[in-house]
Amino acid sequence: MDLKEKIVSILQTENKKNPFTDAKLAKLLSTTRETITVLRRELSIGNSRERRQPYLERAVESIVRQNEPVNVSDITRKLLESGFDISRHVVEEILSGISSDSIAVRENETGEQDPFAVLVGYGGSLEKSVTQSKSAILYPPFGLPTLIIGESGVGKTQFAECMYHFAKQKKVIGENAPFVVFNCADYGDNPQLLLSLLYGCKKGAFTGADSDTEGLVEQAHEGVLFLDEIHRLPPKGQEILFSILDRGQFRRLGETKSERNVKIRFIGATTENVESSLLLSFRRRIPMIIPIPSLYERPFAEKVEIIYESFQHECNRIHAKIFVESKVTEILTLRRFSGNIGQLKSSIQVICARAFMKQIGREQEIINIGYEDILEISSIQHDFILEDLNIVEVRNYIQDMLFLPFIKNRDNRRQHQPYLMPEDFYQQIENKYHELSKLSMNFSELEEILWTFIVNKFNDLETTAGHKKNLSLTELMNVVDKEIINLVKRLRLQLMTEYGHNTLNENIFLYLAIHLNETIKRIRLKQPIININLAKIKKDYPQEYNLAVEVAGWFKSWQQIELPEDEIGFIAMYINAAKQSNVVKNKVAVVVVSHGRIATEIVNVVRELLNVSFPIAIDMPLRENPAAIYEKIIGISPIIDEGKGILFLVDMGSLLSVGKLVTDKLNIPAKTLDRVDLLTVIEAVRKAFLPESDLDEIYASLIETRFHYPLLNIEDTTRPLAIITVCLTGEGTACHIKEVIQKKYPGVSIFQLGIMDDQLKPKIKEIQKKFKIVTIIGTINPEIEGVNFIVYEPHLLNSGLRELDFILNTGKKNDLAGLTAENLIVLESPLASQQELLEFMCSQLINAGYVKKEFLQSVMNREQIAATFLKGGIAVPHGDSLSVKKSALVVIKLKRAIAWGPGEVDLVCLPALKINDKKIVKGVLKPFLDLTFIGQLRQQTDMNEFKAMLLSKIKSC
Structure with a gap:
């Protein structure tokens, strides 16, 4: 029997409600999915969805005929009960293809919701506009005529629709009141036709008017008339509208005697300037003008x-x-x-x-x-x-996203942490300048490093925390001269006029006031003001510098104080910072160190490609004494460190110890990676810009990218753990590795062996009788079956291996840190199928940045092997740890139990753990094996209590 015949034979016996996919057929026939797809098409056989479709349609029609009226959720549940593995959106698709005369589908009942809540920005940029529109709709007796203004495509029509639904909700118009929409631009080139469509016409009013015709205004009686692009309405049309808005009366075109009465709520919209595009007499009749901001x-x-x-x-x-x-x-x-x-x-x-x-x-x-x-x-x-x-600011709001049909994903915005008010800025700059001047570096290097320090400090001027958050300029009068405060308020008003209040960082004005107060003191004491980056400031911030010059003019007219040009440069920096309402958090500093001028060239390329002001480059002349470079690095490290440590990327082994040197001497966290290249620097800088990144994470990711060392798989055992170190003889590198590991992991048994030893494998077997070998680390793989091998790399080993950390119980705490995330524990869910639920749970993890998209498929693959069903109505699906970025846990309590393999479940726990360590997995899942606790958990109806009880239990385990 050939492969085609086997396919036909298998398909004849398949479950018609859940046919075999090509992937499943490939697995049954020990071939590839691509082969199955090709052969199936040659046989003119549809895919699994197409083969199931006729059976599914007949089942849906049968349910609808027997249970009219019926909703989508009821149909989905009945299909699941009958054996179909189906999701809600597939049912909706089928229903859309069935004649509406043959079925009556009732809508799900929902509570009353504000119609404007569907608008993005409802409580943000559109909040004022929404408030205006509600006032206009509710104003007695027929609401206020309203004009919505904004650029093309901003959502004016949708906004008008929300006003209409709000009017219905508040019962100021009837439930069946009309909402008539007309775009005046569609007939802007034919004013007569436009007016006849809008107001109607009498037979014979103009050529082509063969009968009396009702216009849109009459159709909108007792409802809402929305005229888009109203500026295309000719003057005569605007005048007719006067009468409607003033008296509720009008005449059709061609009528001369009696007037018609109409009651409408009027909304207009335009993309043009209201003052120039509409008649003054018409504008006076539109008391409510609502702006919609551009994207x-x-x-x-x-x-x-x-x-x-x-x-x-x-x-x-x-x-x-x-x-x-x-x-x-x-x-x-x-x-x-x-x-x-x-x-x-x-x-x-x-x-x-x-x-x-x-x-x-x-x-x-x-x-x-x-x-x-x-x-x-x-x-x-x-x-x-x-x-x-x-x-960088944009990246605070985005990440990889998985969208599921008919499931709305959560909002995953990140919150910014505020910074405290800095010390006197001048004193800091002076101190750093004098520190750098003592080092053996040329002026361009000094300038570059000091510029980095200045930029970092301005980036730190974000909204302050705690009691300082609400501090105002007026409250500074006890420490800052009143005239300076008035001057800063004047600057603030000017910036508000140009950029808007919501776009300004208000706290910067507090810092500027204090700064200027110090400036006056220094000028009066004839102390110098040094700004070696003045040229850069003029180049990078020309608009801000021009405004700073204007501020200097205010100073001069105030008390005849002449601000030096260096100080004007600093004011420009403050102005630029004030315009940034959200700024980057402190980041890991990156320093590239190399012989020759390689560092400078690499950094120049990276800055241009990524449009960043860092990393720092330090060139080491080939004949220069390494001690001078070390001195320079020690000098600049406190300046460039922003509190998250320093990553040194060096070219040769002679510089490998700079990170340790900085940590030992300055107590600044530092790491060093050698053999640097352009791609490594780009990756390091990119990762340093991520808000949540830290030094260890960046370093580990760069190491993993370079070496791709395997994940260690260690079974649970009562035998003590051991590590074997190997090299050619067992005396050189193997001995060094042993010394390093003993320092890093004290108490672990370590054996050093040589590849040339004829008794190597017997010796390892003897060790295995008494110990569980965690791994073999060395220069040559002895290829021992069932034992992990890691290639020896000095800097990799010195920093510690992430897998060894977890196995030897030094990193377990960090891996569990993400399990308390507020948005990953869901109390209840109405989802009614296993597949739909798994997709939803995985999407929460993916969209919150906890796992990669591959995690979803790994969970699905695991379920195909065997259902993850536990006694007590609990399911514990899980996926591949290689797809996990940060450990997390999703728990869902279902409103109604659903089928899950051999039984039904109403409580589902999906763990996502970075390391599949058996002890960690048991610790997380132990609460779900305690049926008494699960019974208590099921009784909780309050989400906070449910969550608190679960987290408390997990921690106690």
Whole structure:
């Protein structure tokens, strides 16, 4: 029997409700999925979804006929009970294809919700506009005529629809009241036709008017009339509208006698300047003007939310899971769309269509959208221009996202931690300047390092914490001259006028006031003000510098105080900082050290590519004494350290000890990585910009990228643990490795052996009788079956291996730190199928940045092997630890028990652990084996109590 015959034979016996996928067939027949797909198509046999479709449709129709009316959730539940492995969105798709005359589907009952809540920015950039619109709708007796203004594509029509639904909700219009929408621009070139469509006409009023015609105004009676692009309404049309707004009366075109009565709530919209595009007499009759901000003016968090909603919408349309790389969201957020939200959504549709096209025929469950897909859009949209915005700030709001059909993902914004007010800035600069002057470095090096220090300090001027957060300029009058405070207030007002209140960092004005107070003291005491970066400031911040010159003019007219040019440069820096409402947290400092001028060249390339002001480059002349370089590094380290440590990237082994030297002498955390290249520096800088990154994480990731050492798999055993070190003779490197490990892991038994020893393998077997060998570390792999081997690298070993840390119980605490995350424990869920629930739980982990997208597939693969069902109605699905970034735990209490392998479950726990250490897994899952505790947990109806009880139990285990 050939392969085709085997396929046909197997398909004849398959479960028609859940047919075999190509992947399953490939596994049964010991071949590849691609082979099965090709042969199936040659046999003209559909895929699993197509084969199931007719049975599913008949089952749905049968349920609908027997249970009218019925909702989607009821149908899904009944299908699951009958044996279909189905999700809600598939049921909705089938229902959409069934004649509406044959079924009556009732909507899910929901509580009353504010109609404006569907708008992104409802409580943010649109809050004032929403308040205005509600006032307009509720104003007696017929509301206030309203004009919505804003650029094309900002969402004026959707906003008007929300006003209409709000009016219905508040019962100021009837439930069936009409909402008539008309775009005046559609007929702007034919004013007569436009007016007849809007107001109606009498037979014979103009050529072509063959009968009396009702206009849109009459159709909107007792409801809402929304006229978009109202500036295209001719003067005569505006005048007719006067009468409607003033008296509720009008005449159709051609009528001369009696007037018609109409009661409407009027909303208009325009993209043009109101003053120049509408008649003054008409403007006077529109008391409520509501602006809608452009996409460019929206906060980053709102832009990202709009992007995510658009992808979710396309996900629902395609009925497929969509995975979007963070780089895609980043680029979309930073682009300025001339068509605003409308163009953004259009671009996302094109991106999704392109990705969907590439997916056709591959039978992959997830549509992947990456960097190459966004590049295609850039090439076809010429106004798809990158804005000069803070990329690092944007990255605070984005990450890889997995979108599931008809499941709305949570908002994953990160919160910024405030910084405390710094000490006197001048004194710090002077101290650093004198410290650097003592070192053997040229002026350009000194300038570069001091510039880094200054930029870092200005980046630290973020919203302060605690009691200082609400401090005002007026409250500084007991420590700062009143005239200086008035001057700073004047500057603040000018910046507010230009940039808006919400975009300014208010605390910067406090710092500037104190700074200027110190400046006056220094000038009067004839103390010098040094700003060696003045040229850079003029070049990088020309607008800010010009404004600082203006501030200096205010000083001169105030008390005839002449501010030196160096001080004007510092004021420019404060002005620039004030314009940044959100700034980067302290980051790991990166220093590139090399012989010759390699460091400078690499750093120049990195700065240009990434548009950053760091890392620092230190060149080491070939004939220079290493002691001079070490002295220079010791001198600059306190200056460039921002509190998160320093990563030294060096070119040769002679510089390998600089990190340890800095830590020992200055108590500053430091790591050193040798054999540096351009890609390593780029990766280090990129990772240093991530808000949550720290020195150890960056260093470990760079090491892993370079060496790809294997994860260690250690079984639970009562035997003591041991490590074997090997080299050619067993006397040289093996001895050194042993010494290092003994210092790093005291108490662990270590044996050193030589590859040339004829008794090597027998000796290892003897060791295995008494010890559990964790790993063999050395220069040559002895290839012992069942024993892990790690290639010896001095800096890798000196810093400690992450896997060894966990196995030897030194890193367990850190791995469990993520298990208390507030957004990863869900009390209840209405989901009704195993697959849909697993997809939802994994999406929470992916979208919160805990796991990679591959984690979802690993969970699904594990369930195919055997259902992860535990007694007591509990399921514990799990996936591959290699796909986990940070440990987390998702727990869901279901509203209704669902089928899960051999039984039903109503409590599901999904652990995601970085290391599959048996002790850690047992510690996390032990509470779910305690049926008495589970019974108590099920009784909890309050989410906070449920969460507190669970976390307390986990910690006690």
